Amino acid sequence: MTNTNDNPLLIHDGLPPFDCIEADHILPAMNTLLHKSASMLEELEKQIQPSWSATIEKLDTIDILFEYSWSPVSHFLGVKNSAQLRKAHEEILSDVVAFGLKLRQSRPVYDALLELKSGDAWDELDSVQKRIIETKLLDCRMAGIDLDDDKKKRFNEIVQELSQLSTDFSNHVLDATKAYELVIAETNDAEGFPESLRRLSSQTYHDKHDGASSTPENGPWSITLELPIFVPFMQFCKNRELREQVYRAFVTRASSGEWDNSETIAQILRLRKEKAALIGYETPADASLAKKMAHDVAAVEKMFDDLLKSSKHHAEHDLEELQQLANEAGQTESLWHWDIAYWSERLRENRFDYSEEDLRPYFSLPNVLKGLFDLSQRLFGMTIRKADGDAPVWHGDVRFFKLFDENETHIASFYLDPYSRPENKRGGAWMNDCLTRRRVDGKLQVPVAHLVCNSTPPVEGKPSLMTFREVETLFHEFGHGLQHMLTTVDYADAAGISGIEWDAVELPSQFMENWCYHKPTLMGIAKHYETGETLPEDLFEKVKAARTFRAGSQMMRQLQLGMIDMELHTRFNPDGEETAFDVSQRVTEKTSVLPPLPENRFLCSFQHIFSGGYAAGYYSYKWAEVLSADAFSAFEEAGLDDEQAIAKTGRRFRDTVLASGGGKHPMDVFRDFRGREPNVAALLRHNGLD
Ligand code: ZN
Numbered sequence: 001m002t003n004t005n006d007n008p009l010l011i012h013d014g015l016p017p018f019d020c021i022e023a024d025h026i027l028p029a030m031n032t033l034l035h036k037s038a039s040m041l042e043e044l045e046k047q048i049q050p051s052w053s054a055t056i057e058k059l060d061t062i063d064i065l066f067e068y069s070w071s072p073v074s075h076f077l078g079v080k081n082s083a084q085l086r087k088a089h090e091e092i093l094s095d096v097v098a099f100g101l102k103l104r105q106s107r108p109v110y111d112a113l114l115e116l117k118s119g120d121a122w123d124e125l126d127s128v129q130k131r132i133i134e135t136k137l138l139d140c141r142m143a144g145i146d147l148d149d150d151k152k153k154r155f156n157e158i159v160q161e162l163s164q165l166s167t168d169f170s171n172h173v174l175d176a177t178k179a180y181e182l183v184i185a186e187t188n189d190a191e192g193f194p195e196s197l198r199r200l201s202s203q204t205y206h207d208k209h210d211g212a213s214s215t216p217e218n219g220p221w222s223i224t225l226e227l228p229i230f231v232p233f234m235q236f237c238k239n240r241e242l243r244e245q246v247y248r249a250f251v252t253r254a255s256s257g258e259w260d261n262s263e264t265i266a267q268i269l270r271l272r273k274e275k276a277a278l279i280g281y282e283t284p285a286d287a288s289l290a291k292k293m294a295h296d297v298a299a300v301e302k303m304f305d306d307l308l309k310s311s312k313h314h315a316e317h318d319l320e321e322l323q324q325l326a327n328e329a330g331q332t333e334s335l336w337h338w339d340i341a342y343w344s345e346r347l348r349e350n351r352f353d354y355s356e357e358d359l360r361p362y363f364s365l366p367n368v369l370k371g372l373f374d375l376s377q378r379l380f381g382m383t384i385r386k387a388d389g390d391a392p393v394w395h396g397d398v399r400f401f402k403l404f405d406e407n408e409t410h411i412a413s414f415y416l417d418p419y420s421r422p423e424n425k426r427g428g429a430w431m432n433d434c435l436t437r438r439r440v441d442g443k444l445q446v447p448v449a450h451l452v453c454n455s456t457p458p459v460e461g462k463p464s465l466m467t468f469r470e471v472e473t474l475f476h477e478f479g480h481g482l483q484h485m486l487t488t489v490d491y492a493d494a495a496g497i498s499g500i501e502w503d504a505v506e507l508p509s510q511f512m513e514n515w516c517y518h519k520p521t522l523m524g525i526a527k528h529y530e531t532g533e534t535l536p537e538d539l540f541e542k543v544k545a546a547r548t549f550r551a552g553s554q555m556m557r558q559l560q561l562g563m564i565d566m567e568l569h570t571r572f573n574p575d576g577e578e579t580a581f582d583v584s585q586r587v588t589e590k591t592s593v594l595p596p597l598p599e600n601r602f603l604c605s606f607q608h609i610f611s612g613g614y615a616a617g618y619y620s621y622k623w624a625e626v627l628s629a630d631a632f633s634a635f636e637e638a639g640l641d642d643e644q645a646i647a648k649t650g651r652r653f654r655d656t657v658l659a660s661g662g663g664k665h666p667m668d669v670f671r672d673f674r675g676r677e678p679n680v681a682a683l684l685r686h687n688g689l690d
Contacts, residue, residue, distance in 0.1 A: 007032075012068045015413075015448065016434065019392035023084035026073055030092045033069045034099055037062050045108040050115035052129055056136075060438065060492055062103065067435060070096060075434070078426045079417055079452060080394050110140045128663035132493045135662075138290065142279055151278055158275045165268050170611040172259035173604075179259075180249050181208060182223040182242065189239050190221055197232040204229065225250050234341035240331075247338035248599070255601035261610070262581075265603060268610055270574040285569040288616035293504040293623070293666040297570055300619045303626060304566075306680045308559050308591065310689045314552025315593045322347060337597055344550060351549070352542045356467045359543070362526040362535045363471050365418060365455060365464035371525030372478060375515055378643065379650030380486065380658070381406045387413065395421070397457070403485055412437075412485035414449040419457035419464060429453045429473045431480035431509075438492040447496055449481040463529055468543060471525075472516050479512030480505075486658040499662020503620035507666075508657060510628035514686075517544055518640060551687040553593075560591035562619040565609045569616035626683050627670060631657065633682035634674055 008017040009029035044058045076085055113133050116122060122130070140146075144155040183205065184190055190198065198216040205214040205222035214220050223233050223246055230250060237243050254261045272284040281287040285297050294300050322343040323335050335343065373384040383404045391400040397419050403412040415434065420427070434448040455470045466474070484496035493499055515521045519540065526535035564587045572583055584603050588596035608614035631653065638645035656673040670678055684690045 009069045009072065012065060015391045016068060016072050017392050018072065018394040021072055021076065023082060023088050026088035027092060029069050030096065033065055034095055037065060037099060041103060041106065045106060048108045048112045050112045050119055051121060052125060055109055055112050055116065056132060056493065059103065063492060064440065071434065075432060075450060076394065081424045104139060105143055105145060107145070110145055113137055128489055128491060128494050131663060132491060132499065135499060142287065144279060147278065155275065155278050158271050162268065162271050165264055166611040169261055169264050170607055172254040172261050172264070173607055176254040176259040177225045180225050182246055183220050184223060185220045187218060189242060190219060192236050192238050194232060194236060197229065197236060201229055225253060234338065235345040237342070240338070243338040243342060251597065251600045251602045253605040255604040261604040265580050265610060266574055269568060269572065269580065272569065272615065273574060283570045285566060285616040288569065291501060293501040297566065300566060303623065303680060304559055304563055307555060307622065310684050311552045311555040314689050315556045318550050318553045319593045337594060348549060352546045354539060354542055356469070358539065359468045360465040361528050363466040363468065364529040365466060367527055368466060368471055368474060368525055371521065372475065375521055378647060380654040381651060410446060412447045414451055414481055414485065417452045418455050420454040427454055429477050431477045431484065433484050433496060436492045436498060437487050437490065437495040439490045444490070447485050447487065449484045451477050451481050453477065465529065472513050475512040475516055476509045479509035483508045483658050486654055487661040488659040489661040489663045494663040495661045501666050503617065503623045504627060504666035506624035507627045507631060510625060511631050514632040517547060548688040552689055555687065555689065556591050558622055560588055562622060563587045563591060565616060565618040626680050627678050629683035629686050630674065630678045
């Protein structure tokens with residue numbers, strides 16, 4: 001047991017001592033911290049006044065403690081996981097969550113904020129402070145703080161039950177997925193499988209059958225409904241009947257027997273409706289949109305319509321193209337659902353005869369970083385310098401950088417943890433805040449970000465060579481990082497990405513991805529790591545064309561999911577004649593060029609909206625794409641070849657989108673940058689759908 005005096009998780013200033021944090025620091029630190037915070041909250045509630053300094057500022061002093069003591073723990077779960085760490089985290093998690101709830105649902109704080117809002121002191125606050133308070137009040141109302149006792153009791157029951165139902169839902173999907181297996185024993189049925197699919201499905205056979213022997217070359221191969229197997233299987237399996245079998249299993253997962261989600265869905269929708277009504281919203285969608293950038297359901301539906309109109313005939317064309325290819329290759333039947341992925345992949349091979357591997361030598365991490373930093377300089381006028389050694393790190397590969405503005409002032413820093421480390425690092429890529437910009441006792445704390453990627457590590461004296469997808473991902477996460485780091489808001493609740501409506505939060509990240517397709521930017525980066533030679537022009541053109549491959553069909557699929565989600569959370573009556581599956585069929589007829597398969601029960605595994613927090617929010621994917629494409633088009637209009645124009649537009653982007661944080665409604669922020677509200681034109685054009 002470590003003495004609390006030298007517990008690194010209890011140091012509350014400077015940069016976190018990441019090099020000495022260990023799993024056994026967690027419990028003593030968090031117990032001390034929770035105790036201290038509880039008494040701070042008690043004190044705060046006793047001395048509460050309807051003023052900024054007695055409410056938000058005081059709450060912030062508690063937040064700072066968590067930023068230093070708890071955030072590193074969550075961070076380590078992602079980048080330095082271990083059994084001891086998970087155990088300590090699990091042991092304390094419920095206490096941390098409970099305290100967080102108590103903090104957000106404090107009645108004395110709520111009353112003081114209400115009084116502040118209706119009193120004279122309100123006018124003395126700036127607009128960011130006002131928005132922070134209004135958001136807090138809305139959060140409290142949406143958590144049922146205003147309800148009388150009976151209603152509050154019912155509200156809490158619903159919250160509990162919904163939480164259980166969503167857990168059931170995802171467990172059913174998990175179990176149903178796990179239970180399915182198709183064993184392929186005939187080597188000719190595996191003909192055409194790529195090496196990675198052979199290896200994975202052979203390994204899976206071995207694992208599922210008590211270590212029974214299987215080889216990637218000769219099988220047997222186990223085909224399951226897990227995406228890393230299901231997706232390539234549908235793309236590469238030549239046997240149409242096997243594809244049909246697996247496809248049918250996939251779209252009917254968790255729709256019958258012991259894992260049947262049909263009734264779970266109905267009950268979730270019923271309770272969501274009741275919950276929304278209790279807090280004063282007509283539908284669950286209205287409640288969801290109260291905290292989003294999209295003004296209302298009509299605004300979302302207008303976007304759906306605008307995008308659908310332009311995509312449909314492209315999707316029809318996509319299908320004709322596939323049908324033709326299939327006919328030429330000897331398939332006599334009309335294409336049906338289990339043919340699409342297979343023939344799409346054949347078409348892709350015909351059209352873009354390059355592989356990810358061909359691109360790798362042109363994207364070494366040092367070059368990509370240099371290009372990204374140069375771009376940031378050109379666009380936003382800031383300089384990024386390496387500062388390895390200035391900050392303690394959790395692994396030898398982790399880099400540390402500092403950002404300076406045009407006056408050479410140090411404005412932010414970030415850690416970059418670039419490489420995949422399967423033994424203790426989570427997959428995927430993300431940006432997280434390490435420290436948020438805020439003023440503490442008049443002194444400015446500069447923001448610090450974590451950029452975490454899973455790129456290919458350097459091997460055998462070669463630098464890290466990235467796939468194009470990894471390059472895009474780095475740009476994406478860096479965009480999130482820019483918003484966290486270039487904020488000019490001094491209140492932590494609205495600095496950087498804090499307090500931004502989440503249908504707007506992907507704007508800067510997706511915006512940055514666009515630069516990977518900007519020829520001068522990309523060609524400046526893409527130099528062969530040995531010869532220094534630039535990426536061949538025709539390869540660049542193929543990469544660019546691949547971006548819009550079957551764009552109409554993909555757009556329709558995303559619209560379909562978004563529209564089903566919206567329909568279920570607005571007009572749908574859980575106790576009416578029409579079932580949720582009828583709704584799904586009805587919307588699919590409008591948004592698909594193939595008639596829906598009548599037995600399709602895909603809703604039973606639609607985890608995003610039934611267990612993943614995307615309820616009445618699936619549209620956000622497209623919404624944010626509309627914003628980022630429209631933002632990028634401001635640069636296109638200014639002239640992508642005109643460095644001065646790019647610099648000017650870049651500074652405007654920095655001073656609006658990247659600076660405002662959550663301190664302003666995202667529609668106002670967008671208008672500040674673009675001079676008007678967003679529209680779908682740029683997204684359609686970038687996708688070749690105009
Ligand atoms: Zn993102």
